Amino acid sequence: MSYRFQKLYEEKVFKDPVHRYIHVRDQVIWDLIGTKEFQRLRRIKQLGTTYLTFHGAEHSRFSHSLGVYEIIRRMVDDVFSGRPEWSEEDRLLALCAGLLHDVGHGPFSHTFEKIFNLDHEEMTREIIEGSTEINSILQRVGVDFPKQVSEIIEKTSTNKLVTSMISSQIDADRMDYLLRDAYYTGVSYGNFDMERILRVMRPRPDGIVIKKSGMHAVEHYLISRFQMYWQVYFHPVSRSAEAILLKILQRAKYLNETGYHFNYVPVHFGNLFEGNVELDEYLKLDESVLLYYFQVWQEESDEILSDLCQRFLNRHLFKYVDFQDQIHSEKLVELHQLFLKIGINPDYYLVKDTISDEAYDYFRYGEEDGKKPILLLFPNGELKEISRKSELVDGITGKKLSDSKLYYPHDLIYNEPDETRKKIIEIIEEIAGAKSR
Amino acid sequence: MSYRFQKLYEEKVFKDPVHRYIHVRDQVIWDLIGTKEFQRLRRIKQLGTTYLTFHGAEHSRFSHSLGVYEIIRRMVDDVFSGRPEWSEEDRLLALCAGLLHDVGHGPFSHTFEKIFNLDHEEMTREIIEGSTEINSILQRVGVDFPKQVSEIIEKTSTNKLVTSMISSQIDADRMDYLLRDAYYTGVSYGNFDMERILRVMRPRPDGIVIKKSGMHAVEHYLISRFQMYWQVYFHPVSRSAEAILLKILQRAKYLNETGYHFNYVPVHFGNLFEGNVELDEYLKLDESVLLYYFQVWQEESDEILSDLCQRFLNRHLFKYVDFQDQIHSEKLVELHQLFLKIGINPDYYLVKDTISDEAYDYFRYGEEDGKKPILLLFPNGELKEISRKSELVDGITGKKLSDSKLYYPHDLIYNEPDETRKKIIEIIEEIAGAKSR
Amino acid sequence: MSYRFQKLYEEKVFKDPVHRYIHVRDQVIWDLIGTKEFQRLRRIKQLGTTYLTFHGAEHSRFSHSLGVYEIIRRMVDDVFSGRPEWSEEDRLLALCAGLLHDVGHGPFSHTFEKIFNLDHEEMTREIIEGSTEINSILQRVGVDFPKQVSEIIEKTSTNKLVTSMISSQIDADRMDYLLRDAYYTGVSYGNFDMERILRVMRPRPDGIVIKKSGMHAVEHYLISRFQMYWQVYFHPVSRSAEAILLKILQRAKYLNETGYHFNYVPVHFGNLFEGNVELDEYLKLDESVLLYYFQVWQEESDEILSDLCQRFLNRHLFKYVDFQDQIHSEKLVELHQLFLKIGINPDYYLVKDTISDEAYDYFRYGEEDGKKPILLLFPNGELKEISRKSELVDGITGKKLSDSKLYYPHDLIYNEPDETRKKIIEIIEEIAGAKSR
Amino acid sequence: MSYRFQKLYEEKVFKDPVHRYIHVRDQVIWDLIGTKEFQRLRRIKQLGTTYLTFHGAEHSRFSHSLGVYEIIRRMVDDVFSGRPEWSEEDRLLALCAGLLHDVGHGPFSHTFEKIFNLDHEEMTREIIEGSTEINSILQRVGVDFPKQVSEIIEKTSTNKLVTSMISSQIDADRMDYLLRDAYYTGVSYGNFDMERILRVMRPRPDGIVIKKSGMHAVEHYLISRFQMYWQVYFHPVSRSAEAILLKILQRAKYLNETGYHFNYVPVHFGNLFEGNVELDEYLKLDESVLLYYFQVWQEESDEILSDLCQRFLNRHLFKYVDFQDQIHSEKLVELHQLFLKIGINPDYYLVKDTISDEAYDYFRYGEEDGKKPILLLFPNGELKEISRKSELVDGITGKKLSDSKLYYPHDLIYNEPDETRKKIIEIIEEIAGAKSR
Structure with missing residues (x-):
């Protein structure tokens, strides 16, 4: 056969x-x-x-x-x-x-x-x-x-x-x-x-x-699906870990580009850092390999890389506040400068994360680029789009899902705060107060 | 406070x-x-x-x-x-x-x-x-x-x-x-x-x-508990993976002792291979680190190490037959020699695994080194050991749990068998036939 | 104490x-x-x-x-x-x-x-x-x-x-x-x-x-709650059984009022039929008592009572079509007359059942007679009504739930239809076709 | 077709x-x-x-x-x-x-x-x-x-x-x-x-x-199965209700035989009381009919029937003690006489209930009248009875399941006890003490 x-x-x-x-x-x-x-x-x-x-x-x-x-x-x-x-x-x-x-x-x-x-x-x-x-x-x-x-x-x-x-x-x-x-x-x-x-x-x-x-x-x-997005997939704590992960890889890439001498050379990332990827190499990459690097990079002399790896492995995550672009963009600029002032690199320690609509494919009927609608088949053979028959689906159709958060290292700011830190705290709490969700 | x-x-x-x-x-x-x-x-x-x-x-x-x-x-x-x-x-x-x-x-x-x-x-x-x-x-x-x-x-x-x-x-x-x-x-x-x-x-x-x-x-x-032991904890396929794991570590240790030049030096195992262990080092060891080594060791020139690592990662496990010491010890010796004859190192590719009584702590009443019995408290304050009251516990008390298997690389033997391999197959099937559990 | x-x-x-x-x-x-x-x-x-x-x-x-x-x-x-x-x-x-x-x-x-x-x-x-x-x-x-x-x-x-x-x-x-x-x-x-x-x-x-x-x-x-109403509480088949139950009790009451001689006298309903209820009597009424009467009334000489009791006990229920008052009220009058013509009493065999809004207490915010809204308590002590924070609740708030069905004895109409019955069937199918839910 | x-x-x-x-x-x-x-x-x-x-x-x-x-x-x-x-x-x-x-x-x-x-x-x-x-x-x-x-x-x-x-x-x-x-x-x-x-x-x-x-x-x-028998099917409280049920029917039958004039005549039991059963009549009997009779018989003038029906419907059950035939048969005779002395009919109020082996069909291999054994099918086509391969089944095979209890109306004895009642209590507590299961 x-x-x-x-x-x-x-x-x-x-x-x-x-x-x-x-x-x-x-x-x-x-x-x-x-x-x-x-x-x-x-x-x-x-x-x-x-x-x-x-x-x-x-x-x-x-x-x-x-x-x-x-x-x-x-x-x-x-x-x-x-x-x-x-x-x-x-x-x-x-x-x-x-x-x-x-x-x-x-x-x-x-x-x-x-x-x-x-x-x-x-x-x-x-x-x-x-x-x-x-x-x-x-x-x-x-x-x-x-x-x-x-x-x-x-x-x-x-x-x-x-x-x-x-x-x-x-x-x-x-x-x-x-x-x-x-x-x-x-x-x-x-x-x-x-x-x-x-x-x-x-x-x-x-x-x-x-x-x-x-x-x-x-x-x-x-x-x-609606509830899983809010409860699990958009969970702000997981996104904090993701933000740190992003910054680890960003830092490693930067260090590689700027000629930093790694104790533990990221051989697995060689071509990736260059923007190329070979299928063979790609297939060797899995999460145990990444975790191995994070483990050994804890001992790198670059303090940012080392700190971020420790944070990820030991789950010392960033804290967060809700963030609204329209309202808070100036405050973000200010925070950026204050972070620089106290020697915390905001490129790695001040992370705005927006879960955009694109990431979320919840049913939106009629949008051109949307997924095809769900069609109900009636006994007489007719097909009708579900939100025309279901009050429940109608009620949630078109509900926009998005969420913005600003992540920062609470420990570096709140433990023993000096004047600048107090100012940072003030701004963060203002942002937090603006939106209570 | x-x-x-x-x-x-x-x-x-x-x-x-x-x-x-x-x-x-x-x-x-x-x-x-x-x-x-x-x-x-x-x-x-x-x-x-x-x-x-x-x-x-x-x-x-x-x-x-x-x-x-x-x-x-x-x-x-x-x-x-x-x-x-x-x-x-x-x-x-x-x-x-x-x-x-x-x-x-x-x-x-x-x-x-x-x-x-x-x-x-x-x-x-x-x-x-x-x-x-x-x-x-x-x-x-x-x-x-x-x-x-x-x-x-x-x-x-x-x-x-x-x-x-x-x-x-x-x-x-x-x-x-x-x-x-x-x-x-x-x-x-x-x-x-x-x-x-x-x-x-x-x-x-x-x-x-x-x-x-x-x-x-x-x-x-x-x-x-009784059923989980048989169904999950003693499962012969997991033990096959464990056997390969054991042999990977045994081989790496042997190679280290005999001066083999690793492409990927097992720095994390340094002192362990010597029989020492520092708490600091130990705490750096986790499964992502081990899996990283298995990943890279696939490319080592030592064929045994490389092959075993591939087997583990890609789940090309050993197959097995039930084994009884009293009956099959001579056959094991014979297999050992036949393996040598076809160039397969039996120290790594022929593994007898016995799940011994000691590993299993199922309730055995009255044994000196056993766990303390379960005592039932009666309304009048009296305490009685459970197997004296429960027919079900009495029925399983003292049931011996142990299981022996012989593991071997089926692919290396059964694919294109020559005369020696045919002899090996014959012996394996004899062992398999002896006990049908 | x-x-x-x-x-x-x-x-x-x-x-x-x-x-x-x-x-x-x-x-x-x-x-x-x-x-x-x-x-x-x-x-x-x-x-x-x-x-x-x-x-x-x-x-x-x-x-x-x-x-x-x-x-x-x-x-x-x-x-x-x-x-x-x-x-x-x-x-x-x-x-x-x-x-x-x-x-x-x-x-x-x-x-x-x-x-x-x-x-x-x-x-x-x-x-x-x-x-x-x-x-x-x-x-x-x-x-x-x-x-x-x-x-x-x-x-x-x-x-x-x-x-x-x-x-x-x-x-x-x-x-x-x-x-x-x-x-x-x-x-x-x-x-x-x-x-x-x-x-x-x-x-x-x-x-x-x-x-x-x-x-x-x-x-x-x-x-x-929303789904249980549609799936279970409003289920049209249960409502068919309820319609029959209603008609059994209505018939028994009518027979009692009009001096019918019961073989099995409804002693338990004595005062109820008169519009009075004594607590003692009420407490003797339970579903085994009702089912007992339905059981024995199967043998009453009144054909309507007997038939309805048989339907209930043997689950020979009425069938149904969706019904819309605005559109179908004339047709209902017509059906009523056609039923009379073939000797089926429409007072007992043609039942319009509307599950009204009142029966359904789903959350509707702001309605005066509604249940009190659900209030969310924020960390700062503030209270907000839930539909202001939840897109999901907002989406279903105010969705009207109601459902009308017309119930009829399919067997008495469709088995061996004469001219009048064919006319009835025609009307029923027109009603059915009007609304496909 | x-x-x-x-x-x-x-x-x-x-x-x-x-x-x-x-x-x-x-x-x-x-x-x-x-x-x-x-x-x-x-x-x-x-x-x-x-x-x-x-x-x-x-x-x-x-x-x-x-x-x-x-x-x-x-x-x-x-x-x-x-x-x-x-x-x-x-x-x-x-x-x-x-x-x-x-x-x-x-x-x-x-x-x-x-x-x-x-x-x-x-x-x-x-x-x-x-x-x-x-x-x-x-x-x-x-x-x-x-x-x-x-x-x-x-x-x-x-x-x-x-x-x-x-x-x-x-x-x-x-x-x-x-x-x-x-x-x-x-x-x-x-x-x-x-x-x-x-x-x-x-x-x-x-x-x-x-x-x-x-x-x-x-x-x-x-x-x-083993556990469901002990936990649910043999539960002594359900058996207490069953004992009362048995006594209700026994009493009604006795009253019918001895010419008692029922207020609520048990027409449904007519032939049954005579020892005959017509299929038609049998099919009219269901639990709502029985519960109806128990309901109305609460008001019969026969005190035993009335009391037992009240007990069943209102769940005023008998209490129980473990009972061992070999040890307690004399005590049962004595209790019988003491019950008579205080005017409580022991034929209805003192019930020994033994769940016999016959009621229980748990697997017993090899018994002639037993259910056929469970046969395991091996890859080679061989069939083996399960208890020969399973230590667990072997452990419970042949375990005898039986349970005897003596039921009595605790309220009639313990509330305001006179001398005779005190004697009864003494005997009951002796029986209870003999076996602590």
Whole structure:
């Protein structure tokens, strides 16, 4: 039998706390899981620095990727299979795309990408199409297969149905991460009835639609997403850790550029600092490697690098106040100067962080660049956008989500304050008082 | 107010998926959690290599330590407080001992200790009594306080009641890890009704006893333990990863001793390889550091070291067969020689692993070195050992738990087998056939 | 010690699937639970006819009443106790009011009250203040105590704080029933983090307020309520059963008034049919009594009564279509006449049911007769109404909830349709087509 | 298409708190659920008087029957389907037998059967084979089909595989009731991993066997059963209520036999009191009818009947002491006489209740009349009885479960005790002291 359809002699089962079991019957999937590029995801946390706020959130992108695969598998095998709108030929494509959609993520992904000007989606494409173990497995399925898979993930495929299974307002990716992040953080907000949603999904050429009878389950899912953003993903303490992380990498890059002599040379970052990235090198980077450097850099003579690394590892984070650009921009300039005056480099110790709209893809109907709306399928075959039927979705549609905070090292300012520090404190408390959220 | 009794201005709360919330009111506890020695536990997994079998088990000793603390806190504040047998003076001692009981663990603790002849209990003592942030906090409570805490953890204290809260057949440590490991692996075996057990615990000078009405909850807990051992802690696949880990460290040590020139010098292991360990150095060791070395050692020219590191990181584990010493010892000798013949070093590639009785502390009544039995408290004040009242406990008391496996690199033997390999395969299959468990 | 403060020798514990345990320490509470008026609540289902839609929802008002008591107990003992704004003297008052708030409910309460022009709140007052076992227990606490308790339940008390614990936008009653109804129906919508909400509640003279940090938990609770209404409480199938129930009682009353000779005389309804109700008689009525009559009335010679009873017991319910008053009132008149023409009495077989706004107490800010708004307490002591801070609550505030359905006996119309029936079918399908929800 | 294979146009789904959803695709199953004989099960509690101990346990045999059906459906459709050892022809037989296995139960079944010398299995047969709605549906499948179904339920069928799905050491009936009773009582003991067990079940001609890899899940299930018996099914308080129930029925029967003039004539019991039972009459009996009689009989002039009914409805139960036949038989005689002396009829007020071995079907290997053992299927095809491989099962095999209690009306003896009563108290306390369990 061709490799594409080859089944394992016995189904393999992974125990999973979120989906109970993850079932693998396809040889191709089993082989992909065994590749070193996929195993590397075990060393990259799903939620980056969030474990410093929610200590339970120590789960990896490996677990999440298996979870997305399993959801896709249930869609296909339990719901779509046998329906005229579904083609069994797309089955393996959907499974592989689900499994591999995050394979290009780097350590502490968002921050890392920002500093080194990388794009994990681009890296995912390179891993799938480049010279890797994953590629050679996908090649065995068909010479065009790697490209087909990466096009699904990149959303450039003409196969809109399979694309929508991975990337849409209600896709396998979001469903897994909401459930999984809720499970590991321990917050109850992310629980919705996925089993119900799967059962009311129907394949259509332009993407998945939802039977009208499942509307309330979808409402619940959308609200869960809304709450998880505020409760977990935008949590100011995790962002404080992220700010420090950003500054560590920024400092290391700067030191490298300015010829600083490292005791512990960042060999792993060589080309990255130059703005280049080789796939091979990239794949060697994981969070244990970064943490190793932070560990040893605590002993570097550069005080900023050393201090920031200590802060990150020992969780001596920055504190924060709410910040409003329109009101506080002058105060920020002033703080900048006062920091300089007391010898604290504001480029590293005064960090404004805005969680922008772009980072948040909550459902906004009608926006051109938005994700496709969720369509309800009525018994008579009609399709209607959900916010037209659901008062709840209507109520939250278009709600803007954004949050700005100013981070600073409380300890360096408040412990034994001199005159300048007292002035800084005064300004910070003014900012804090302006907005009480 | 003295530091010992100082309360936080507002209670701090950690969201915990197992206990829902972890409550901190004491300044001392808050300060201990903030130390770098305690934060280091975030970088040490609770279950070592188990995440390679149960992918969800990525939780750290940090989470577990908070959990043990919380259980102790509930015992004290919700159950013991106000009872004549309980002295409020022991409260902080119990809380600190619970929080810190695992602070001396190293990366992949069991394996690490075996190779470097270390003892995490000894390291715990050093961290508590040595020159550390933890020690200076405990010192502020009282000059003898660090010693009191470490004596509780070492079971040398005369305070048997507090000792039994951390170390006994049914202590806060075991209760947390069973619940937590069950939660993160996703197996259902470890769930028992801890809330019920806490409510029926009563303090007595020689240790905690259990009200008779809680017998069934205790039965359930003991059975959970029994099943978790077989299902999770003795899992042969995790032990395969552990075997490889052991061999990596053994090889690195050997190479160091024999003057091998490392591309990536194991500076962190300097003194360890010599058999010495400095507290400072030890505290720098965590699992990200080990994983970093395994990462870079993949490129060492020593083929054994490089191969074993690849196996560990990419989860190319050894396969196994059940092994019985009485029957198979000659076959093992034979295999040893056949391995040599085909150029595979049996010292690294043929590993017999026995999980011995000692590793397993399941309840065995009456054994001198055993843990103290669980005593039931009857309404009339009488105390009886539980297996005399519970048919279920009686049924499992004294059941021996041990398991021997022989691990080997299936790929090197079964792929393209020559004559010698065929002989090896024959022997392995004979061993496998002898015992079907 | 006075009866008011008398404690049980040993705490009594009820195993409860929703709150795990319900703890009783007060002799008064224990005695109240043992009264026959309270035990009667075991024979009245919490959700009336809902079990005919969600078969799991077979729980009684007894369970719910214990649950409300337990939530109040946790508020008082775990959160309020010791705070200056809380008076320990109100403790027993709050506990008793929580326990007894539903004690006046009759069988299938809403329908029953409608037909017999009763008010369960009035009955509650009579049970508490009249000649009952409950009253004599409350009397022992203090002669005015029964009145104090019933004033809390009736919302006429000057003690606004205790009143708000039982009756407000976020009270113990609502919290228990949302969690409990979700648990027993098996829908996941009603789950919110009650433990969190309890921890952020603060007593104030005018009622409970919520610490700002608990806003997201309250959002979750409000959304749960929103969804439970649509998913469970307004479920059209349960309302079909309720419509039949209403018509059974209406028919029996009519038959009684018109001198019909019952084979099974409704002795239990004697005075009720006359518009009077004696407390003694009322207390004998529970759902087993009603079901007994429905059982025997299946054999009455009156065909309408007999048929309706069979429908209810064997779950041969009416079917329904959505109905809009503005559009369909003429059609209803027409249907009425067509029903008469084929000999089906439309007074019993054509039922328009509108779930009105009044039945639904979802949060609407600013309406005069609305429940008091939920106030958030900021760190600086300020209080703000929640929809001003929460985008989510703002989004759903003022959403109108109402639903109209027309119920009819599908079997009598669609099986072997003649000309008139075909006309009826045509009209029903026109109505159905007009609105697709 | 023949009725046997007729599918619903759209799958029907019941929300179930235990199995999440119950799926019905077969017209036959849908029709059976709609019969009045099956709907009657809504009015019979699954656990009889247990709700008086565990207030949450108000669930009906209707819910349980749907649950058993669903488990069978999953076995067949998700696990057995397509395997050579399974014949699709048996599918409907298994589903119907699962759904209907308990349809013959009466109100408060065990007690009822004891008094009226009935057997619910016999009644089940009559309902399936007699003149009922259920029978006419089964007839449409095939003239022999009703008989085939009842033979499966009665364990007289030659189809041992399907029989074992309903009746064996690990069947759908037991799995549903353990999970369901645990859910509704709220005790945690009954939770085991049913999904896992289903996945390792394999059909064999003589009955279901279990793949070796599922051994631990089966251990967990067996232990759950063990604990549920002690914790829930043998609970002495529920048995007290059962004792009173028994005595009510015994008294009513006696009064009827001795010509007592009932105010509320027990018309529903007419033939039952004579020792006859007509199917029609039997089907009219449900728990609401019994509770109705208990309600009205509170006002009968016979003091014993009236008192016992009040006790049952208002939960004024008998208290109990442990009782040992070998030791206490003389004391029982003495108590009997003392009761007579103070005018309390010991035939109704002094009840020895022994839960005998027969009631308890815990696994005992090798006993001739025992249930068939659980067989493990090894990779090589070998079958071994589980207690030979599992130390845990071996440990509990053969443990005898039985419990004797003596019930008496504490209030009538202890309130204002005279000399005789003091003597009674003395004896009771002697008995109580003899055995401390």
